[in-house]
Amino acid sequence: MTTAGPDQVRSARRAQLSIRLVDVVGRLAAGTTTLVPVESPAEVEVVDTWCRGTGNSVLAVHPDAVEVYRGRLSDLDSILPPDRMPGRRLWLYTNFHCNLACDYCCVSSSPKADPRVLGVDSVAALVTEAGEAGATELFLTGGEPLMHPAIAEVVAICTTAAPTVMLTNAMLFRGARLRALDSMPREALTLQVSLDSATPDLHDRHRGAGTWARAVEGIRTAREMGFTVRIAMTVASRAGGEEVEVERFAATLGIRPGQLVVRHIAKEGEATQGIVLTRATLVPEVCATADGIWWHPVGATDEAMRVSADLLPLRPTIEAIREEYLGYRRRGDVLAASFPCA
Amino acid sequence: MAALVVGAVAYTANVVPIWEGIREYFADSSAPMDFVLYSNYERQVDALLAGHVDVAWNTNLAYLRTVGLTGGTCRALAQRDTDVTFKTVLVAREGSGLHGLESVRGQRLALGSKDSGQARILPIKFLADAGISLDDVRPVIFDSDVGKHGDTGRSELDALQAVLGDEADVAALGITTWQQLKQAGELGVEEVWTSPDYCHCNFTALASLDDDRAEAWTSHLLAMDWDVPEHRRILELEGLTRWVRPQLEGYRSLEEAMREQAIPLTW
Ligand code: SF4
Numbered sequence: 001m002t003t004a005g006p007d008q009v010r011s012a013r014r015a016q017l018s019i020r021l022v023d024v025v026g027r028l029a030a031g032t033t034t035l036v037p038v039e040s041p042a043e044v045e046v047v048d049t050w051c052r053g054t055g056n057s058v059l060a061v062h063p064d065a066v067e068v069y070r071g072r073l074s075d076l077d078s079i080l081p082p083d084r085m086p087g088r089r090l091w092l093y094t095n096f097h098c099n100l101a102c103d104y105c106c107v108s109s110s111p112k113a114d115p116r117v118l119g120v121d122s123v124a125a126l127v128t129e130a131g132e133a134g135a136t137e138l139f140l141t142g143g144e145p146l147m148h149p150a151i152a153e154v155v156a157i158c159t160t161a162a163p164t165v166m167l168t169n170a171m172l173f174r175g176a177r178l179r180a181l182d183s184m185p186r187e188a189l190t191l192q193v194s195l196d197s198a199t200p201d202l203h204d205r206h207r208g209a210g211t212w213a214r215a216v217e218g219i220r221t222a223r224e225m226g227f228t229v230r231i232a233m234t235v236a237s238r239a240g241g242e243e244v245e246v247e248r249f250a251a252t253l254g255i256r257p258g259q260l261v262v263r264h265i266a267k268e269g270e271a272t273q274g275i276v277l278t279r280a281t282l283v284p285e286v287c288a289t290a291d292g293i294w295w296h297p298v299g300a301t302d303e304a305m306r307v308s309a310d311l312l313p314l315r316p317t318i319e320a321i322r323e324e325y326l327g328y329r330r331r332g333d334v335l336a337a338s339f340p341c342a
Numbered sequence: 343m344a345a346l347v348v349g350a351v352a353y354t355a356n357v358v359p360i361w362e363g364i365r366e367y368f369a370d371s372s373a374p375m376d377f378v379l380y381s382n383y384e385r386q387v388d389a390l391l392a393g394h395v396d397v398a399w400n401t402n403l404a405y406l407r408t409v410g411l412t413g414g415t416c417r418a419l420a421q422r423d424t425d426v427t428f429k430t431v432l433v434a435r436e437g438s439g440l441h442g443l444e445s446v447r448g449q450r451l452a453l454g455s456k457d458s459g460q461a462r463i464l465p466i467k468f469l470a471d472a473g474i475s476l477d478d479v480r481p482v483i484f485d486s487d488v489g490k491h492g493d494t495g496r497s498e499l500d501a502l503q504a505v506l507g508d509e510a511d512v513a514a515l516g517i518t519t520w521q522q523l524k525q526a527g528e529l530g531v532e533e534v535w536t537s538p539d540y541c542h543c544n545f546t547a548l549a550s551l552d553d554d555r556a557e558a559w560t561s562h563l564l565a566m567d568w569d570v571p572e573h574r575r576i577l578e579l580e581g582l583t584r585w586v587r588p589q590l591e592g593y594r595s596l597e598e599a600m601r602e603q604a605i606p607l608t609w
Pocket residue numbers: 098099100101102104105106107108109110142143144169207
């Protein structure tokens with residue numbers, strides 16, 4: 001009697017796996033999955049190799065089985081339009097403190113919030129790496145970015161690299177901050193100002209008494225200074241149709257049609273109600289804060305949304321985000337929704 | 343123009359997405375089509391002869407039976423590129439020392455379903471051509487997918503399993519099954535002999551199908567393009583890279599085998 005050597009054992013087992021794959025996956029309807037039991041990482045490798053060679057795909061690797069998908073899985077390019085590819089936009093939380101304390105603030109900003117300022121050097125490094133990874137749009141948000149001690153420098157770094165949008169409540173256009181604003185380029189920079197309603201009521205209810213009037217005044221100032229301004233409305237529901245009135249009102253401030261972003265209140269930060277967002281249900285928009293890299297700016301204080309505690313290197317984190325998101329889409333358990341912040 | 347009706351055998355669940363995809367591809371053409379699925383090739387050949395379908399996607403055996411039953415008046419419209427270079431491979435355990443047809447003499451030979459061209463009828467013919475009759479080997483038979491003409495590959499996998507389980511020394515496999523199996527890497531199984539090319543499936547029509555309709559449909563089929571992602575999805579599922587015009591000489595070996603083995607035209 002001869003005893004089988006380890007090589008023969010391996011190829012015998014591989015032959016069994018192969019027969020099973022041809023049989024089971026071959027009979028599987030396109031677009032469906034099956035679990036193929038495996039006993040070692042080497043066998044996972046065998047299944048993966050077989051799938052690549054036969055036009056099938058490994059959907060997931062479980063501890064004792066590989067989930068095989070009949071057919072080729074789509075890649076991110078076929079799922080997302082180019083401008084939504086994670087990494088095309090980079091969000092930077094310049095700081096977390098704010099002159100306001102809105103009741104729906106998704107990152108719990110307020111005058112008392114820990115500033116967690118993103119340093120100028122970090123901004124420069126992030127912007128450079130993001131550019132190398134294909135970023136074509138930059139977004140500055142907070143907190144109130146104008147409370148960043150070197151906001152003019154931050155804006156200069158960003159606008160030199162790519163078109164930049166700075167989110168602001170437009171209420172601090174005075175003194176040194178007004179001078180900082182005035183030093184910013186008019187060409188590559190757009191100011192996105194929060195305005196929730198065409199009249200003070202609703203806006204003031206969420207953001208504080210008198211804030212609507214001062215935001216409108218800020219918009220006028222920015223327009224007079226020659227800045228491109230767009231408006232962001234945060235709404236609990238679109239049912240009221242308030243956006244038509246806001247757009248009409250915005251036109252009276254010299255804001256071009258279409259320059260209105262409508263965002264739902266998300267159940268993040270201070271908001272106790274609003275749409276619930278998870279990594280699996282949210283198209284990622286890479287976001288950096290002093291505390292790391294996050295899935296999306298709307299969850300920039302939600303620990304479950306933190307992808308990395310390290311700001312740099314950025315490229316592997318972007319890759320990881322793409323990979324994870326692709327996994328969710330391929331799994332198809334949940335259809336990811338996009339959540340526009342800008 | 344009325345839709346051309348194509349018959350196909352539902353040997354896997356993917357026959358549905360394949361034919362829905364092909365029908366969609368033809369929807370905007372000058373030769374729209376629809377399809378009807380059958381559970382086995384016998385039903386499908388009957389349906390073609392009865393005029394229930396205009397064209398049948400036939401295996402080699404189903405085609406030759408149609409040839410016989412129509413007195414040779416039926417015609418083939420197109421095939422897969424993979425159909426014109428089909429082969430049978432005889433495989434054995436690595437280290438068996440078996441090489442070439444002659445070495446199969448006296449061995450336990452695992453063969454597939456009785457209506458499988460690649461796994462049964464042709465291996466027997468190729469051996470006979472080399473002077474080795476079934477009496478000269480010890481056949482181990484797996485009739486595991488009769489009616490599907492070997493299209494499920496089930497009987498071929500059973501044959502290979504028999505070799506691995508030491509119930510047979512040599513197994514006859516269709517080239518497509520063998521290529522798929524090999525994608526997993528080294529299996530401890532090696533080729534003993536590979537047959538000459540022969541033809542597998544084709545689209546078969548009766549003589550009564552209008553020439554212009556047949557040509558409009560065929561030329562649109564041939565225009566499917568691997569580089570177009572929607573086309574590729576279907577081509578990949580159906581196991582081809584492009585459709586080609588029929589190469590009928592590739593049916594000669596099976597035609598002879600059916601005569602020699604007295605395989606009936608009807609059953
Ligand atoms: S929503 Fe904006 S303006 Fe309001 S507290 Fe938060 S960061 Fe400040």
